[in-house]
Amino acid sequence: MFETAFTIEWGDCDEAGIVFYPNYFYWLDCTYQRWLRTRRLSQRELKRRFNSVTPLVNVGAQFTGPGRYDDELVIRAEVGEWQERRFRIDYKLSVGNIQVASGFEQRAWATVTEAGGLRGASVPTEFRELLK
Amino acid sequence: MFETAFTIEWGDCDEAGIVFYPNYFYWLDCTYQRWLRTRRLSQRELKRRFNSVTPLVNVGAQFTGPGRYDDELVIRAEVGEWQERRFRIDYKLSVGNIQVASGFEQRAWATVTEAGGLRGASVPTEFRELLK
Amino acid sequence: MFETAFTIEWGDCDEAGIVFYPNYFYWLDCTYQRWLRTRRLSQRELKRRFNSVTPLVNVGAQFTGPGRYDDELVIRAEVGEWQERRFRIDYKLSVGNIQVASGFEQRAWATVTEAGGLRGASVPTEFRELLK
Amino acid sequence: MFETAFTIEWGDCDEAGIVFYPNYFYWLDCTYQRWLRTRRLSQRELKRRFNSVTPLVNVGAQFTGPGRYDDELVIRAEVGEWQERRFRIDYKLSVGNIQVASGFEQRAWATVTEAGGLRGASVPTEFRELLK
Numbered sequence: 001m002f003e004t005a006f007t008i009e010w011g012d013c014d015e016a017g018i019v020f021y022p023n024y025f026y027w028l029d030c031t032y033q034r035w036l037r038t039r040r041l042s043q044r045e046l047k048r049r050f051n052s053v054t055p056l057v058n059v060g061a062q063f064t065g066p067g068r069y070d071d072e073l074v075i076r077a078e079v080g081e082w083q084e085r086r087f088r089i090d091y092k093l094s095v096g097n098i099q100v101a102s103g104f105e106q107r108a109w110a111t112v113t114e115a116g117g118l119r120g121a122s123v124p125t126e127f128r129e130l131l132k
Numbered sequence: 133m134f135e136t137a138f139t140i141e142w143g144d145c146d147e148a149g150i151v152f153y154p155n156y157f158y159w160l161d162c163t164y165q166r167w168l169r170t171r172r173l174s175q176r177e178l179k180r181r182f183n184s185v186t187p188l189v190n191v192g193a194q195f196t197g198p199g200r201y202d203d204e205l206v207i208r209a210e211v212g213e214w215q216e217r218r219f220r221i222d223y224k225l226s227v228g229n230i231q232v233a234s235g236f237e238q239r240a241w242a243t244v245t246e247a248g249g250l251r252g253a254s255v256p257t258e259f260r261e262l263l264k
Numbered sequence: 265m266f267e268t269a270f271t272i273e274w275g276d277c278d279e280a281g282i283v284f285y286p287n288y289f290y291w292l293d294c295t296y297q298r299w300l301r302t303r304r305l306s307q308r309e310l311k312r313r314f315n316s317v318t319p320l321v322n323v324g325a326q327f328t329g330p331g332r333y334d335d336e337l338v339i340r341a342e343v344g345e346w347q348e349r350r351f352r353i354d355y356k357l358s359v360g361n362i363q364v365a366s367g368f369e370q371r372a373w374a375t376v377t378e379a380g381g382l383r384g385a386s387v388p389t390e391f392r393e394l395l396k
Numbered sequence: 397m398f399e400t401a402f403t404i405e406w407g408d409c410d411e412a413g414i415v416f417y418p419n420y421f422y423w424l425d426c427t428y429q430r431w432l433r434t435r436r437l438s439q440r441e442l443k444r445r446f447n448s449v450t451p452l453v454n455v456g457a458q459f460t461g462p463g464r465y466d467d468e469l470v471i472r473a474e475v476g477e478w479q480e481r482r483f484r485i486d487y488k489l490s491v492g493n494i495q496v497a498s499g500f501e502q503r504a505w506a507t508v509t510e511a512g513g514l515r516g517a518s519v520p521t522e523f524r525e526l527l528k
Contacts, residue, residue: 327455
């Protein structure tokens with residue numbers, strides 16, 4: 001379980017004065033990265049320590065209310081499902097007491113081969129423990 | 133059915149040399165807007181002609197291959213489902229002969245009330261005909 | 265004088281692992297907006313209170329070092345010049361003790377006419393006082 | 397001399413209905429990349445062929461008119477100055493017959509050292525010829 005916050009900036013909103021929706025995914029990805037960081041991990045550290053990356057496989061979001069310029073957007077993340085070679089992070093996004101969106105990112109665990117390609121692999125127990 | 137193309141630019145990619153995924157949603161939204169344009173519609177025209185907007189309700193994407201800097205990304209769109217007050221656009225994204233992603237946007241039809249708020253409403257037949 | 269900070273996120277960097285430079289301008293604009301906010305101002309409040317906006321006229325930046333993923337980017341802003349109808353905000357951007365960039369935004373003061381257009385006008389004393 | 401065009405998309409504009417200005421720099425960078433491409437160059441090809449990159453040193457833009465959603469933005473680029481180790485590309489941005497902005501990017505020529513760092517170097521004649 002991890003929680004972080006972002007300020008919705010002028011440039012994040014469209015002509016309708018609400019968040020241009022692709023920016024929500026920028027914040028989901030940022031939340032994942034910030035979460036890793038609190039566990040002393042990062043994209044680079046994952047590569048160094050596990051010789052692995054966590055490419056996105058499947059992603060989605062539902063929007064139930066508007067996020068607006070100047071709002072503080074709070075995002076709560078938790079792993080919703082561990083599979084052998086994949087894991088899904090669930091996100092809840094709120095402004096004040098209002099949930100404005102929910103979303104998920106399903107990521108694969110992939111090790112870097114000698115040829116520089118990627119091969120799916122089991123999510124290491126150590127990594128699972130870190131995101132508990 | 134509508135098809136358009138984008139060039140994947142340097143700034144669209146991350147350190148791994150592949151598209152930073154939120155940008156795919158930028159392109160989905162652009163594809164929708166371009167499609168409207170070919171029907172002599174646009175966000176502004178929708179408002180003028182139908183007093184309506186089409187806010188996003190639900191969105192998702194699956195990634196099956198990498199999009200890289202300099203690639204031409206072709207996006208094909210079609211309406212996958214018409215509901216009374218909603219419609220879902222399905223997208224297929226490919227680079228050359230390879231499908232790199234698929235996605236969807238479910239949008240609501242909402243009319244602007246006198247107070248300036250939004251109220252869900254039936255998708256007009258005229259609009260359905262235009263996106264056929 | 266105003267200071268704020270941003271985390272450089274994965275999606276802000278390009279394949280070379282350093283900030284894709286247009287993002288620096290996003291942060292300059294955000295810094296301006298955050299500064300206004302601490303003065304109980306905002307784009308909307310400027311319009312409500314002064315019937316005015318502050319469109320960008322001239323902008324620039326010089327880059328002296330790399331900003332990287334995970335770095336905390338500190339931005340210091342101050343008004344470098346007040347003109348009758350314009351003002352220039354100077355920015356210094358640093359990561360740790362290293363200045364990585366400097367930049368400026370020159371903005372005009374413009375009031376909204378009855379027809380909805382913009383007309384250059386003198387920067388109000390009240391606004392100058394607020395950004396001191 | 398090189399010319400290219402972009403469609404200003406919904407997501408490129410802010411609440412005021414005009415381009416959020418950092419996006420102009422995204423387009424300047426894209427124009428440079430597209431120009432390289434027509435010369436059979438690219439960031440990767442520069443590295444392969446010249447073992448070099450062209451990091452940004454100094455950048456600026458002046459805004460003289462609004463770019464709006466649905467506008468076709470035409471950008472003309474030419475090298476405004478060659479220095480021993482740097483070059484400046486000048487850009488003119490127009491919508492229809494109206495010039496909406498001008499800008500420049502000054503880039504350095506830097507070779508990649510054995511340790512992986514960057515060292516300033518003379519711009520190769522071959523590169524100068526290609527951007528004529």
